Amino acid sequence: MVCVTDLLPDARTETRARIEQAALDLFTRRGFEQVTTDEIADAAGISRRTFFRYVATKADAVWGDFGSHVDRLDRLLSATRPDQPVLASICAAYVEVNDYAVADLPMLRQRMTLVLGEPALQAHSQVRYADVDRVVAEHVARRAGLTPGALLPRLVATSTRAAATTAFEVWLADGTTSLADDLHAAFDQLALGFPGLRTRAA
Amino acid sequence: MVCVTDLLPDARTETRARIEQAALDLFTRRGFEQVTTDEIADAAGISRRTFFRYVATKADAVWGDFGSHVDRLDRLLSATRPDQPVLASICAAYVEVNDYAVADLPMLRQRMTLVLGEPALQAHSQVRYADVDRVVAEHVARRAGLTPGALLPRLVATSTRAAATTAFEVWLADGTTSLADDLHAAFDQLALGFPGLRTRAA
DNA sequence: GACGTTAGTGACACCCAGTGCCAGCGGCAA
DNA sequence: TTGCCGCTGGCACTGGGTGTCACTAACGTC
Numbered sequence: 450m451v452c453v454t455d456l457l458p459d460a461r462t463e464t465r466a467r468i469e470q471a472a473l474d475l476f477t478r479r480g481f482e483q484v485t486t487d488e489i490a491d492a493a494g495i496s497r498r499t500f501f502r503y504v505a506t507k508a509d510a511v512w513g514d515f516g517s518h519v520d521r522l523d524r525l526l527s528a529t530r531p532d533q534p535v536l537a538s539i540c541a542a543y544v545e546v547n548d549y550a551v552a553d554l555p556m557l558r559q560r561m562t563l564v565l566g567e568p569a570l571q572a573h574s575q576v577r578y579a580d581v582d583r584v585v586a587e588h589v590a591r592r593a594g595l596t597p598g599a600l601l602p603r604l605v606a607t608s609t610r611a612a613a614t615t616a617f618e619v620w621l622a623d624g625t626t627s628l629a630d631d632l633h634a635a636f637d638q639l640a641l642g643f644p645g646l647r648t649r650a651a
Numbered sequence: 652m653v654c655v656t657d658l659l660p661d662a663r664t665e666t667r668a669r670i671e672q673a674a675l676d677l678f679t680r681r682g683f684e685q686v687t688t689d690e691i692a693d694a695a696g697i698s699r700r701t702f703f704r705y706v707a708t709k710a711d712a713v714w715g716d717f718g719s720h721v722d723r724l725d726r727l728l729s730a731t732r733p734d735q736p737v738l739a740s741i742c743a744a745y746v747e748v749n750d751y752a753v754a755d756l757p758m759l760r761q762r763m764t765l766v767l768g769e770p771a772l773q774a775h776s777q778v779r780y781a782d783v784d785r786v787v788a789e790h791v792a793r794r795a796g797l798t799p800g801a802l803l804p805r806l807v808a809t810s811t812r813a814a815a816t817t818a819f820e821v822w823l824a825d826g827t828t829s830l831a832d833d834l835h836a837a838f839d840q841l842a843l844g845f846p847g848l849r850t851r852a853a
Numbered sequence: 854g855a856c857g858t859t860a861g862t863g864a865c866a867c868c869c870a871g872t873g874c875c876a877g878c879g880g881c882a883a
Numbered sequence: 884t885t886g887c888c889g890c891t892g893g894c895a896c897t898g899g900g901t902g903t904c905a906c907t908a909a910c911g912t913c
Contacts (some may be wrong), residue, residue: 461861485898496863501900535848571781572774579773593848598824601847604817604837611809619802635806642844645803646737646795663890688870698892703871 465514467493468503472510473559481508481567508573511560519580522546526588535592536609539585540636543613544629561617582606612639667716669695670705674712675761683710683769710775713762721782724748728790737794738811741787742838745815746831763819784808814841 471492475484486507490500504510525545529538549557564570583597585606590597597603616631623631638645673694677686688709692702706712727747731740751759766772785799787808792799799805818833825833840847 486900487898497899498864498901499862502861505900507899536845568778568781572777575774575777576770579770589848600817600821600833600836601840601845603820604814604840605845605848607813607817608810608841611813612806615802615806615809618805622800631802634802638803638806639810640844642842643738643803643807646791646807687868699870700872700892700894701890704891707871709870 464493464495464499465503468495468500468510469513472507473556473563476511476563476567476570477559481563481569506573508570511563511570512577513560515577516580518546519584522581523584523588526584529588531592534640535589535605536636536640538592539588539605539609540632543609543636544632547613547628547632558621562621565614565618565621578610582610585609608639609636612636666695666697666701667705670697670702670712671715674709675758675765678713678765678769678772679761683765683771708775710772713765713772714779715762717779718782720748721786724783725786725790728786731790733794736842737791737807738838738842740794741790741807741811742834745811745838746834749815749830749834760823764823767816767820767823780812784812787811810841811838814838 468489472484472489475489475492486500487497489507489510490497493500495503500510522542525542526538529542533541547557564574582603583606586597586602589595589602589605590599593601595602612635613632616628616635619635620626620628620631670691674686674691677691677694688702689699691709691712692699695702697705702712724744727744728740731744735743749759766776784805785808788799788804791797791804791807792801795803797804814837815834818830818837821837822828822830822833
């Protein structure tokens with residue numbers, strides 16, 4: 450029994466972190482499909498039933514508290530000044546929420562390598578990203594005086610997320626660039642209608 | 652060898668169609684999660700085991716022969732003239748592969764309503780669309796003299812697919828517009844860097 | 854200090870998606 | 884007829900996810 454009132458970091462928060470770390474390590478080492486939820490639970494020191502009280506699905510185990518990231522993105526977008534171009538404000542918000550400390554970068558790489566590389570996790574990410582799209586579309590709709598369901602807000606939301614995802618892929622594949630630079634490069638191409646396509650041959 | 656003569660409707664093709672229709676109807680009526688594979692199999696007049704010999708997963712049941720659509724997109728892109736702008740060629744290809752006969756539009760609406768609306772199908776679509784992205788990225792890479800893994804080809808592939816998906820959503824929600832028009836509208840915004848964002852307030 | 858309450862946990866049974874295996878059955882060629 | 888072959892269905896099994904119940908530790912109240 451863990452009992453005792455050490456609980457400084459809060460027992461639930463600690464368990465949550467153990468689950469995430471165990472899932473990240475096992476998935477990285479053996480692949481998502483080859484790991485059972487029993488094994489993750491064992492590695493995290495809990496029962497399988499308790500595992501599913503902390504995370505809704507096996508795929509959710511690698512996402513940490515993604516909801517708070519979305520909330521932070523929402524606040525950042527709401528706080529942007531009206532004289533800033535819409536795309537620039539979205540880019541800045543994406544850069545800000547992905548501004549991890551150097552010590553946290555290895556874990557971010559591990560997570561994103563899995564999310565973008567494992568088909569099952571890639572599929573599941575769509576559900577999580579839908580929240581991001583909703584937040585961005587609402588921001589664009591406010592700024593442009595449109596409804597969030599109109600073509601333009603939706604399109605900006607999905608294509609900026611495509612830009613962010615692509616920047617992540619390049620960042621992971623390269624290994625030498627900074628994520629912020631990759632994000633800016635992708636958003637610049639998007640905002641200017643892909644000028645790189647018009648310079649025939651590099 | 653194709654062997655076997657003619658087989659006018661071909662038993663396997665017919666079974667495939669029955670599975671797709673049964674899945675489409677049941678999912679539309681009761682929701683993806685509420686329908687079991689047993690029920691789809693029953694409705695299609697086959698056993699559950701046979702059902703899984705025709706489709707890899709429950710989610711795949713609504714996709715028909717999506718692979719041939721991707722092949723067709725690939726051929727259309729390869730056949731574009733070099734003097735046409737890259738984005739225009741991609742838009743034209745998307746319009747062409749989605750140019751259904753009027754009689755087939757209800758089924759297309761049904762399929763896309765499910766794919767874009769049901770979370771599980773939306774997640775699964777990511778896996779199918781990865782093939783589309785690969786084909787488009789290769790085309791862009793050829794046209795721009797880059798590798799398919801570079802930022803620009805990937806970005807163009809993902810954001811044009813975002814445009815196509817958004818156009819589909821608007822087409823489904825509206826009900827009066829033509830899909831081709833919605834696709835062109837989305838691609839125009841994308842190609843010009845979202846001019847709609849710069850006209851402050853409508 | 855005994856008591857009821859409450860939150861968290863583990864064990865168990867269950868449903869359902871997906872798979873491996875094998876037996877049966879029809880068509881087809883020698 | 885015989886043997887091969889492709890398709891099918893039945894069966895058992897694995898693994899993700901859930902509902903239920905009993906147990907226990909922490910906490911407030913008298």
